[in-house]
Amino acid sequence: MTPLAPATFHSVSPADLTPAQWMPLLGGAVAPRPIAFASTVDADGRVNLSPYSFFNVFSYTPPMLVFSPVNRLRDGSEKHTLLNVRAVPEVVINICDYAMVQQLSLASAEYPAGVNEFAKAGFTELASDQVRPPRVAEAPAAFECVVEQIVELSQGPGAGHLVVCRAVRAHFRQDILLPGAAGIDPYKLDAVARLGGDWYSRASGASLFEVVRPNRRLGMGHDQLPARIRTSNILTGNDLGQLANVEHEALPTPAQVEEFKTEPMVAYLLNKYPAGAPDQQQQLTLLAQQFLAEGRVVEAWKALLLG
Ligand SMILES: Cc1cc2nc3c(=O)[nH]c(=O)nc-3n(C[C@H](O)[C@H](O)[C@H](O)COP(=O)(O)O)c2cc1C
Known part of the structure; x- marks a missing residue:
């Protein structure tokens, strides 16, 4: 943020x-x-x-x-x-x-x-x-x-x-x-x-919206977010709040992140912005933000962990 x-x-x-x-x-x-x-x-x-x-x-x-x-x-x-x-x-x-x-x-x-x-x-x-x-x-x-x-x-x-x-x-x-x-x-x-x-x-x-209650589980908290996510200049406070509401154990596994690469949208992005390209990180963060806007927090984490 x-x-x-x-x-x-x-x-x-x-x-x-x-x-x-x-x-x-x-x-x-x-x-x-x-x-x-x-x-x-x-x-x-x-x-x-x-x-x-x-x-x-x-x-x-x-x-x-x-x-x-x-x-x-x-x-x-x-x-x-x-x-x-x-x-x-x-x-x-x-x-x-x-x-x-x-x-x-x-x-x-x-x-x-x-x-x-x-x-x-x-x-x-x-x-x-x-x-x-x-x-x-x-x-x-x-x-x-x-x-x-x-x-x-x-x-x-x-x-x-x-x-x-x-x-x-x-x-x-x-x-x-x-x-x-x-x-x-x-x-x-x-x-x-x-x-x-x-x-x-x-x-x-549209003025009614839901926020997933943190007391259903113990999210990792803002302070435990990886620094590159916590200090992103794309993700907002609301984005980070959603990400930090996920408990460590519920984060996607490396295998799940790897498998995520085959999702058509992700494959397209990785092809267009290959590893090392200056924009890859930014594009994956924007994709994560889009997932968050749809309430798809696990997919957002997968996109961020791909980076
Ligand atoms: C939506 C709304 C909320 C109000 N809230 C309060 C309030 O919390 N406290 C208060 O003293 N007056 C409040 N008022 C003003 C009172 O309704 C108003 O003074 C009213 O004449 C009091 O009536 P009464 O003297 O018959 O009790 C509010 C008015 C409106 C329209």
Whole structure:
């Protein structure tokens, strides 16, 4: 990999910026973020529905989800969702897909307390099984939760509150499930996420890709790659990551590398760029890179070991 030119950084400490200056930097850099579409009720049972992208899942056993209503920057006042979960510690966290994103955004408008954003944004209420807030019928998945804890991170404008939620019941729309209880089909989920400013991203089509998990085996690691591969000015960091994810024992044997010479594409290359020709190494590296782009890591290794 070609050494990177040293980047320059804008470095800041908390006191250097106001909350309003931190907002676009934090929201823009910690991105994309999943979105909790949180349904709550107040003490009188009035329903509220608002999106929160300071959100994630933090435990399988029990299933725990956490989101954070942040005090309004304008006046430091608290969000209705926070007031509601203090009064009635229950919430439904609905997951949103691309088909709902414009309506979800509408539900983030600052309607007065007691206004039901299901009605304002045009969503359908479905009664929950175990908690008082209703869930969003249009959502591809929803988690009925009890609120275990509310952690006040600080006070004043921009202060966050971790709402720690334990899911007591979950709903997954049938069509998003992979066969054999293997999880969720990301293409069917068509998830959206929040970035900084008005930006969102959609997890679909070519933006979805797989990376082979390293914990299925113990790859040799970047530091064990032969120097001529590690310092190649053709192979990228992603290429090297794939190569280093192969364990030593799984590398092709010399006999397999030898046999590889008879593959038509390889035979053609070796004929055109014979041993000792200045370009042979480069051509084999480019071929390896092509294999890596197709996820054919063993073939990539064979091409590199031929050099
Ligand atoms: C996609 C999206 C994500 C949001 N994430 C957050 C968040 O994580 N924390 C927050 O305080 N406000 C967030 N907001 C803004 C709230 O949704 C907005 O302040 C809303 O009016 C709060 O409603 P409530 O006062 O009825 O709870 C987000 C808005 C959108 C559109």
